[in-house]
Amino acid sequence: MSAAMLSAVTRRDVLKAGAAGAGLVLTIGLAGCSKPGGGASGERKLITTNAWLRIGTDNSITFLCARSEMGQGVYTALTMLIAEELGVDPTRIEVEFAPVGAAYVNALVGGQLTGGSTSVRDAWQKLRIAGAQAREMLKTAAAKQWDTAASACRVENGEIISPYGKRLRYGAVAEAAAALPVPTDVKLKGPDDFQWIGKALTRLDTPAKVDGSATFGIDVKLPGMLYAALAQPPMLGGKVETVDDSAAKSLPGVRRIVTTGSGVAVVADTWWQARKARDALKIEWDGAASAGLNDGSILRGLRKASQGAGIVARKEGDADSALRSAARVVRAEYELPLLAHATLEPQVCTADVRADGCDLYVPTQSQGAAQAAAAAAAGLEPGQVAVHTTFLGGGFGRRIDVDFIPAAVEASKAVGKPVKLLWTREDDTTHDNYRPPAYDTVAGGFDRDGKLIAWKLHLTGPSITARVFPGAVPAGAVDPFAVEAAANYPYDVPNVLVDWVPHEVGLNVGYWRSVSHALNCFVAESFMDELALAAGQEPAAFRRALLGKQQRYLEVLEVALRRSDYDNPAAPGRFRGVAVMEGYGTYMAQVAEISLVDGKVKVERIVCALDCGQTVNPGIVTAQVESSILFGLSAALWGEINVQAGRVQQTNFHDYRIVRMNEVPKIETYQVGSDNPPGGIGEPATALVAPAICNAIFAATKRRLRSLPIARHKLA
């Protein structure tokens, strides 16, 4: 991913027509396995119409989904996009995950990657064009048979219909269609003609997820496959010094003990046997790299770095001199902790390495990087590694990293058999690539008339992008994933400065749902309430006045206020807080309503209004908002990873808490429609939760929380 490509991620006008035609290789293949109900011979011929579609002579239609399904709904939403133009009911389409391929690159990130809430934004034009091209080719082929004009034909749920009412099913003309030139200028439907886009269709993967049949990474099973558990260094950045496997190797089921680049793998007949033997290994570790690393040293390092100059991410006017001349200045410091992703499915990878190639079965968000990592570990060329993407038991950015892949490949190579290597929950919590910590200073200045004339946010933290994509952030450049919800500060202030001091903290940091929005929205929107207080104004009214003519912000704010009955007093003992943000092209406002029970915050209700532009599936949008809000809620209330002497202290769900059923507030989601291009929806709602709650806590207690999690603070 180059810096230029990265900058594309933040562009608003990215929705160019995809190059769907460029990768069209029209070949005819035979299905590997026949399906019941196929052709008379029990075999069906599959015709590759383009990179995303295979149409069978049995009228089956297969969509190759090039984005990973991790709960966010691409399996359904992307299918709906192509189905809309292809003219087929989405439920009739079979979905397979695509292999690695140039056609499948996500133009918004420059790689075959699922992340940054980009899937629908990237696919919106691309897949509709691909569907329309296939449709036109099918129509043309049918029109030839009927000796009529393609333009006189129409399609209806997998059939072409002639002007005289004759019908041909797609499968009947697919082969002829595939031989035709790919039309370059297809006409796409307008919103008024959408048959499926915009409807809350049931997810296509739901049936397989209610009967246990969906295949996740952990469920992969291959003939002759063995299982592995991995002993990883108990301290960050540790290295194996000596291994005593005398006790472990004689335990039942153990086949081989392999020292890999990331720890010592025990390969056995079952995973439980592998895990027991792993725990019987006696390993001396070299932990020198992180021996001095702990929470205090990390924060001190950030504070010290914060005294240096930042790289400017946004500058309007001259905030520094405006602050010097301001009649009144408000300053604050904010601090945020490390967080783990805690996907419910721990990291897992199955590798089948042979002399001439490797098959990788893996829940990954990053097929290209997975292929490269496996090739390097196996000593093969990337083209020799086939990546088979499974369903992901949660992603949240964790599976953009491929650190869990090489050990599986090395173990498979050592034993000459397929190996499934699964981390324990404890491995997963202590070997994450953590959401970075931050230390930020923020200042606002008012003139004599009480007008906000300056706003300055000085961010300090590590660059995720520089770690995950070495070289992608040149020295002196801003990591766009460090300044989200800061550089796009929406309020009408004449002097604005956002700068960022990159500071590495001595451990691996990773993309975590909503990335820096979750850091910076907490600071910016908590501080908006501090400024409102200083100005003697009600927080929502203060925001509204400063949003000027920003209609999309204003509309979601108004809807959230109205739906939460904000203008009327809350019930006794209830308190409200508000937050506003744009992230990944989606505009949002949230109102949190809390109470205090024995000095502990109880979140009672969260109202979220949003404008994510044109919507593919509103049911999935609502689900993603609820999901993101609870993800943000766990983090706001309890989320923190602590490090002592280089060791991560949290291990499992008892000390890294996730919201449970009895702790769920009432969540209400209101989608205000708009005809803007689609915005991302998998992440942004995460980021508004903490500031909305902390603003409500201030309303309740007059205490301003400037660090998270909330559990750190005694409120009684």
Added chain:
Amino acid sequence: MVTINVNGTDRTVDVESDTPLLWVLRDVIGLTGTKYGCGMALCGACTVHLDGKPVRSCTTPVGSIGAAKVTTIEGLSPDRSHPVQKAWIELDVPQCGYCQSGQIMSASALLAEKPQPTDADIDAAMSGNLCRCGTYQRIRAAIHRAAQLQGARS
């Protein structure tokens, strides 16, 4: 050798008796619908029924089961026709889906015990099942819906 009854069939497996039921189901018998999330009875992803009662299979040694009947998600119904499964589909509950086998097994045990559960009953029965994707609001609605479907059926 240990013999257990899984989804109505006796299965004799060659494992140490302290092996957790979860790994016997998944790696030996090949029923992978039951998931691993924590291994410490903290997340509920591994929930199965033992004589109709929900248990965490990750902390249930296979040797402790005896003649009790094990039901997994694969044995709940042959065709997703259990009222809980129907309600889950109707309300489109799953996101990543990883926790859902466990959620469905906990919910179906709840409904067998309390055909008309209150929200408090749902809190009590379901708070041991984590969903990192946060599908709880739909789970709650789907349990109420399943109660209706079940009532209509009986």
